[in-house]
Amino acid sequence: MLNDQKVVFSGVQPSGNLTIGNYLGAMRNFSAFPDHKCFYCVVDLHAITVRQVPADLRRRTYETLALYIASGLDPEKNVLFVQSHVPAHAELGWILDCYTMFGELSRMTQFKDKSAHHADNINAGLFTYPSLMAADILLYQTDIVPVGIDQKQHLELARNIAARFNGVHGETFVVPEPYIPETGMKIMSLAEPTAKMSKSDPNPNAVVYILDDPDTIMRKFRRAVTDSDCTICRGEGKEGIANLMTIYSCCTGKSDEEITAEFSSAGYGKFKEAVGEVVIEALRPVRQEWTRLMADKAYLEQVMKSGAEQAAYYARKTMSKVRRKLGFV
Ligand code: AQP
Numbered sequence: 001m002l003n004d005q006k007v008v009f010s011g012v013q014p015s016g017n018l019t020i021g022n023y024l025g026a027m028r029n030f031s032a033f034p035d036h037k038c039f040y041c042v043v044d045l046h047a048i049t050v051r052q053v054p055a056d057l058r059r060r061t062y063e064t065l066a067l068y069i070a071s072g073l074d075p076e077k078n079v080l081f082v083q084s085h086v087p088a089h090a091e092l093g094w095i096l097d098c099y100t101m102f103g104e105l106s107r108m109t110q111f112k113d114k115s116a117h118h119a120d121n122i123n124a125g126l127f128t129y130p131s132l133m134a135a136d137i138l139l140y141q142t143d144i145v146p147v148g149i150d151q152k153q154h155l156e157l158a159r160n161i162a163a164r165f166n167g168v169h170g171e172t173f174v175v176p177e178p179y180i181p182e183t184g185m186k187i188m189s190l191a192e193p194t195a196k197m198s199k200s201d202p203n204p205n206a207v208v209y210i211l212d213d214p215d216t217i218m219r220k221f222r223r224a225v226t227d228s229d230c231t232i233c234r235g236e237g238k239e240g241i242a243n244l245m246t247i248y249s250c251c252t253g254k255s256d257e258e259i260t261a262e263f264s265s266a267g268y269g270k271f272k273e274a275v276g277e278v279v280i281e282a283l284r285p286v287r288q289e290w291t292r293l294m295a296d297k298a299y300l301e302q303v304m305k306s307g308a309e310q311a312a313y314y315a316r317k318t319m320s321k322v323r324r325k326l327g328f329v
Contacts, residue, residue, distance in 0.1 A: 007174070008036045009142040011043035011083065011133075014060035015050060016199030017209045018067055020279065021187035023286075024250045025148030029181055031072040032146070038078040039140050039311060040068055045083045045090060045132060049125040050118055050200070062300050063290075067210060069303070070289035081307030083136065088315035092135035093128075095322060099165050100131040104157055110150070117200075134158035138173040139315045145176050149185040150196055152178055169325040173318075183250050190224040193239035211287055214280045221276035222269070232263040232271050241268070244275045251278035 010030060012022055030040055042064045047057060061082055068080050083089050105111065105127055115122045125132075137145055137158050145155055155178045162173040187197045191206035201207050208220050226240040234242040234256065245259050248271075254262070263271045293300065 006033075006036045006143040007140050008033045008038040008144045008146065008179075009041070009137050009140050009176075010039075010146050011041040011046070011136060012064055012068075013043050013047045013199075014057060014064045015047040015052065016060070017211065018064065019187070019197050019199050020208045020210060020247065020283075021148065021197035022199065023071065023210050023283075024183075024187055024247065025150075025181070025185060026146060027067070027071050028250075029146045029179065030068070030078075032179075033144070034077075036144070038073075039142075039314075040073060040078055040080050041083050041136060041311075042068075042081070043083045043133075043136065045093075046129060049123065049129050050114065051121060062297065063211075063294065065300055065304060066290050066293040067286070069293055070286045075303045075307065079307050079310045080303055081311045082304055085304065085308035086311045086315055088139055088312065088319050089132065089135055092139050092315075092319065092322065093132035095326065096131040096135050096138070096161055096165070097128050099161050099168075100128070100134070100157070104160070105130060108153060108157070110154065130154045130157045131161065134161045137176050138162055139318050140311070141174040141314075141318060142176045143174055144179045146179040146181075148187075149180050152180065172321055172325055183246060187247060188239065188243040190220055190240075190243070193225055193243045208279065210283055211290065212283075213287075214284075217280050217283070218273065218276040221272045221279070224272055224275075226268050226272075230267060231260075232266070232268075233260050241271075244271065248275045248278060251275075251282045 010026060012018065012027065030038070042061050044057060044061055065080060065082070069075060073080060108130055111127055111129070114126055118126070133154050134157065138161070147155060155176065159175050162175045166172055189195045189197045189201060189206040190208065191203050197207055199207065205220055205223055208217055212220070224240060224244060227238050229238065232241060232245065234245065245256060248254065248259055249256070263274070
């Protein structure tokens with residue numbers, strides 16, 4: 001990259017309304033690299049591994065792009081684009097399929113989970129999702145990938161694929177490193193705190209969406225599943241409280257010790273309301289800016305177009321190297 005500038009890449013699927021898991025685990029950290037060359041992508045090709053209603057996918061693609069900007073990413077300083085607008089992702093995805101082993105893909109826990117949830121549609125794309133994700137990352141010679149911990153296994157596979165390709169053909173791809181935050185690495189469901197909070201969870205009370213209004217956010221936190229003990233600390237059987245502590249910590253920067261001390265004489269009800277309040281305040285400016293941006297579709301389309309042009313420029317460089325190494329005429 002220009003002047004040895006480090007490259008950052010990450011993406012979010014427009015496969016549902018984005019959650020505070022997506023926000024605290026990944027998107028909030030996207031602004032942490034002001035001196036890097038950053039590519040942030042709305043990964044619509046990944047979203048179709050699960051059946052989508054076309055009109056919803058189209059709307060959510062705009063919404064996700066607007067959320068990137070509303071959560072602090074300046075399109076003048078970051079390359080913001082839609083994955084399907086840069087066909088090199090699909091092309092490199094196919095090439096990397098040929099450098100990814102069946103056994104490796106079979107071990108991916110996301111594939112196992114999603115196959116269990118979508119037993120009527122276990123398609124080849126769901127299986128090869130990680131090699132397309134490797135293509136997304138390797139296409140831009142990425143150094144750092146900010147993701148939630150649930151994506152760590154896919155990232156390790158991307159590193160193995162890069163190393164394998166480099167081993168066969170000589171240095172072609174930068175081998176990327178994950179960037180996983182200490183806090184917020186995994187936000188859990190409010191209804192079932194041993195499961196990840198997921199945008200495709202059919203139970204809306206299990207999930208706080210970034211765009212939920214304040215009353216809805218408070219109601220969901222009040223109903224969050226906890227335990228029959230009444231101490232605010234982490235421990236066995238206290239996954240619900242631990243999750244609320246993580247969320248509170250992400251929004252306030254406070255440590256577990258500080259949180260336990262702050263709420264030593266408070267009941268769970270008071271703590272849940274305090275968590276609701278800090279989340280409402282953290283999301284308020286994002287929602288306001290998002291609403292403003294969604295009213296200006298022409299602006300969002302201009303961001304998409306310019307982002308895709310810039311991304312395609314860097315993707316072309318990698319692809320010409322890859323094609324040469326493979327022996328394509
Ligand atoms: N609960 C979470 N806690 C922390 N980080 C999370 N991420 C997702 N959920 C949590 C991070 O968000 C980024 C974008 O995720 P994605 O859209 O690519 O897909 P995902 O990981 O499969 O997210 P979902 O919400 O669970 O989507 P669906 O329900 O469609 O599968 C990633 O960096 C991810 O780590």
